[in-house]
Amino acid sequence: KAQNLELAIASYTAALEVYTRQAFPQNHADTLFNLGIAYQDAQRLTEAYTTFHSAIETAELLRGEIVSGDQSKRKQAEEWNKxxxxxxxxxxxxxxxxxxxxxxxxxxxxxxxELLFSPDFYPKLAISEEFKNQLQQLQQEIEEEKRRIEQAEKSNLQDSDRTQLNQLRQTREQLITRIIGLNPIRYDEIHNLLDKETAIIQFYIFNNCFRAFIITRYKEQPEIWQSEPQDLEKLANWMGEYLQLYSEEKKRWRFCLNDKLNQLAEILHIPEILSLVPQECKKVILIPNLFLHLLPLHALPLSLEESSEQYLLDKFPKGVSYAPSCQLWRMTQNKAKTLSDSLNFSKSPEMFRSAQHDNSSIVAGGLLFSHLFAIQNPTKDLEFTDIEVETIAAAFHPRHILKKNQATAQALSEPTTAESFRNANWLHFSCHGYFNFNLPEKSALLLAASDISPLAADAETSRYLRVSRDTEIDLENCLTLEDIFQLSLPNCRLVTLSACETGLVDFRNTSDEYIGLPSGFIRAGAASIVSSLWAVNDFSTALLMIKFYENLQTVTQNVPFALNQAQQWFRRVTQRELLQWLDGKTDMNAEQKQKVKQELEKRNKPEQQPFKQPVFWAGFCAIGE
Incomplete structure (x- = not known):
């Protein structure tokens, strides 16, 4: 084997003399990748490092040309992920x-x-005409230069120099980075963003194991926990069973969820990973990888004993939040700080005192957030959604609510409504959600008139998506991820997606790991997003959301902390305590209160904990700040 590896290294090195970066950048990157693997297998690690570094530099210059809807190009992007x-x-x-x-x-x-700036997609984005034109011009010049070189080579001309082409590619890469504002993040930036009470646990799945990287201010380098190969095999098998159960037998999935989470905690070795987090850390940011994005890691039990009801979120009393990456977490941190700075009334005591006297505004920690924009039950088939939105909205002034038939895609585009939507501090969607694994950009929040059944025989097929055996949705009457990428939300503190499956992402495509509704709202400018990992129950969701906003109003405006506090209360509260809590809800009208009470009394006895099981409280997670 050693001799074969040396022969392979020699052959790839020779190939690079022909496959130069200037002449054949695609082949150059592929050959470097294979050479790096050979070096790695031969344990010549320094050479492997240098070779992979060079391959990545070439691959990043080529990204604008390899990513589109084309399957072969997507496959190439997945190769770069390897x-x-x-x-x-x-x-x-x-x-x-x-x-x-x-x-x-x-x-x-x-x-x-890649997804945001694929050639077919970027013209639809809400970017300036100047940037858009520059990007289109560069793309055109790159294609023209490639054609010129190809023609020169066919004619055996000497003028096939690729210097200009590579300069154009580099300019395009720099422009894309400027537009989206995502400069590569350095480790010291991540380290310095953390305070002494916060830890990051970042998971990463390799070919033969998975690892957890624990980053805190207490150590200069991350602590690393590594699984055994059999753990990865168990994790893959567990995930396959979980997804099959969820997609085919939701009733049984609900019944089995608690046991499944126990199994997952054991496979992930959660107690071992948490033992590497300093005791001083009271808050954690979880950064999953691949299919782990679909799972409620905050609800993993800390002990396998049935009598134990301690979950991961109990270990971090100041909150558990999620982030797609440290890069996007930095974006949401900066946004939250900007909003806090602009709305901090410590320099204006008179205005702050005035806000405190106004019970229709949320005041906490010296901050005032007032403007709520809500979508309420547009499909008119969610029994407790009206109670949820109207109770939450009572605390806000001003508030703009699109109820039922009013909540149309056309209404969102009308100037006055669009302005209110754009300038809202708080966005609350209480409706149905849908995630499209085949075309993630077509994932959507359903608005009024979006549910079509049956579909006309001559209907335009690209406009409609089948979501069940007898139901199709009209994408033009929805708020799709494609639409969300066009939004600008400069003042948005929180987007709450009180709907089914709004936190799902396309885990199967390793080239676009975190593409879903939350990343769309992060891109639009939201500091925090609360979304769901499964099809949630209408009744329990309404109560959980009302308690969550109550916490934001009276306890803290830290979104993960407020959500976790609501979840901990919700899983422990008895029917009797819930009824007492309802009696004190002055912002819920008497008729609605009676309806909720009847539902609670119909299903439960006074000492029962109706929402003890994770299926009722664990589906929602806070992403961002």
């Missing part, structure tokens, strides 16, 4: 653990950029 994974492995073997984190981040960040 390149980053190899680089991370080599960094870890060379004890460059902080660089390993940087390459993980570089991969994730670029994958989001």
């Amino acid at each position: 390149l980053y994974r190899r680089m991370v492995e080599v960094c870890l073997e060379l004890k460059k653990s902080s660089e390993a984190i940087e390459y993980i981040e570089r991969s994730k960040t670029r994958n989001l950029v």
